[in-house]
Structure formats: structure tokens, C-alpha cells
Amino acid sequence: MTKTVRSSFLSNMKATCKINSPGPMQLSPKTVSAHINRLISRWPSDPVRPSSVSVQTYLKTRLPTSSPSATTQSQSQSQIQSQSQSQSQQPQLSSSSINALYSLLENRYEKQYPLPQNLRHPRSAPSHYDDVLREFSEAPGRGWVKRMMEKVKGVLRFQ
Known part of the structure; x- marks a missing residue:
């Protein structure tokens, strides 16, 4: 009985969430790259925080890379494999993460929940x-x- 309930629950979840189909939650790499570049250019720099741990540096690591070009073909096969492994370990930013970064950039929460003067x-x-x-x-x-x-x-x- 529980197996039937579980399978019907999962099938309902797949139908409502559209897990295997590309939807509005999955952005193309080109769109993600455009959003990340816009966030990097608009994000204020912090003069106290070291650049190695800045938001801009983090976002640069999340930029989707393009296909290998002629210049990268001269690299050794082991370097290409290590780069692809490191890229597969770094998940691409989702649309909800990008939206959260924009909301922080635009101070939506500060405007929505202002601090009392006391x-x-x-x-x-x-x-x-x-x-x-x-x-x-x-x-x-x-x-x-x-x-x-x-x-x-x-x-x-x-x-």
C-alpha cells in the first residue's frame, strides 16, 4: 500500500513540478551569463573585504564557460579534464538564486522591513x-x- 501511495505521490510531484522538462526555472547558459555579468557590474565593491572572497569573485566562478576554442585545443588533455570536472562540481545558479541576488542588490528587504529607530x-x-x-x-x-x-x-x- 505504501509503495502505491509513494509512486502516485512522486508522479503527482513530477506532473506539478515538471522535473524532467525545461521550464521557467531552468535558464539557458547565455541568459545566466548575462545576469551574472550584470550583477558583477552593478554589485558595490567592499573596500574592507579582500577581493579573493568578494561577491564579484564568487559570481565570476559561476559564469558558464563556452565550448573549447582553438586556443584551448593546445592545452593538454589532463588540463581540459580537470577543468571540466571542476565545472561539473560547481552547479549553475538557478533562477531563484539570481532573483535573490537581485533582491539583495536592490535592497528589497531593507525597504520591506525597515529597522526601527530605537x-x-x-x-x-x-x-x-x-x-x-x-x-x-x-x-x-x-x-x-x-x-x-x-x-x-x-x-x-x-x-
């Missing part, structure tokens, strides 16, 4: 988050001496 400016330290933002904007331009002075001031807590 959360942004708590009574105990009203300027705390503004100071953190100022510190992040100043940090990339500091020299070595200025960084060391800030560390010492943080340890000794001058007021």
Missing part, C-alpha cells in the same frame, strides 16, 4: 552604529602607523 540608535550608545560605519569607511585608507595607534587606543581605552 534599534539603529540604542539609548545606551546612540552613535555606536554610526561610529562603526565611519570606522569601516576610514579603515582602508589608514597607514600602518595610524592602524597601530588605533589598536593602542582600543586596548588602553582613552577617553
Whole structure:
């Protein structure tokens, strides 16, 4: 009895989700590439975060590659096989993932769920988050001496 219920459930799921047929959830590699390139160009760079772990670097690894050209034919067979294995291990971004990246880029959630003012400016330290933002904007331009002075001031807590 359970086998019959399970098989009918799976057949209903396949019919409703259209698992084996290309649908709106599967984008062509050309479309995915266009969306990723648009996201890379519009995504703001973070001066504090190293470029090796930036969103742009991650998105560049998810770009679908084209077919091998004449220049890549000169590569050894082992290099081509290792590249194809690494590409098969990295799944292509789905349309829902691309939509989530666009929603983060456009601040949809910040607009939909705004923070109350007492959360942004708590009574105990009203300027705390503004100071953190100022510190992040100043940090990339500091020299070595200025960084060391800030560390010492943080340890000794001058007021």
C-alpha cells in the first residue's frame, strides 16, 4: 500500500513540478551569463573585504564557460579534464538564486522591513552604529602607523 501511495505521490510531484522538462526555472547558459555579468557590474565593491572572497569573485566562478576554442585545443588533455570536472562540481545558479541576488542588490528587504529607530540608535550608545560605519569607511585608507595607534587606543581605552 505504501509503495502505491509513494509512486502516485512522486508522479503527482513530477506532473506539478515538471522535473524532467525545461521550464521557467531552468535558464539557458547565455541568459545566466548575462545576469551574472550584470550583477558583477552593478554589485558595490567592499573596500574592507579582500577581493579573493568578494561577491564579484564568487559570481565570476559561476559564469558558464563556452565550448573549447582553438586556443584551448593546445592545452593538454589532463588540463581540459580537470577543468571540466571542476565545472561539473560547481552547479549553475538557478533562477531563484539570481532573483535573490537581485533582491539583495536592490535592497528589497531593507525597504520591506525597515529597522526601527530605537534599534539603529540604542539609548545606551546612540552613535555606536554610526561610529562603526565611519570606522569601516576610514579603515582602508589608514597607514600602518595610524592602524597601530588605533589598536593602542582600543586596548588602553582613552577617553
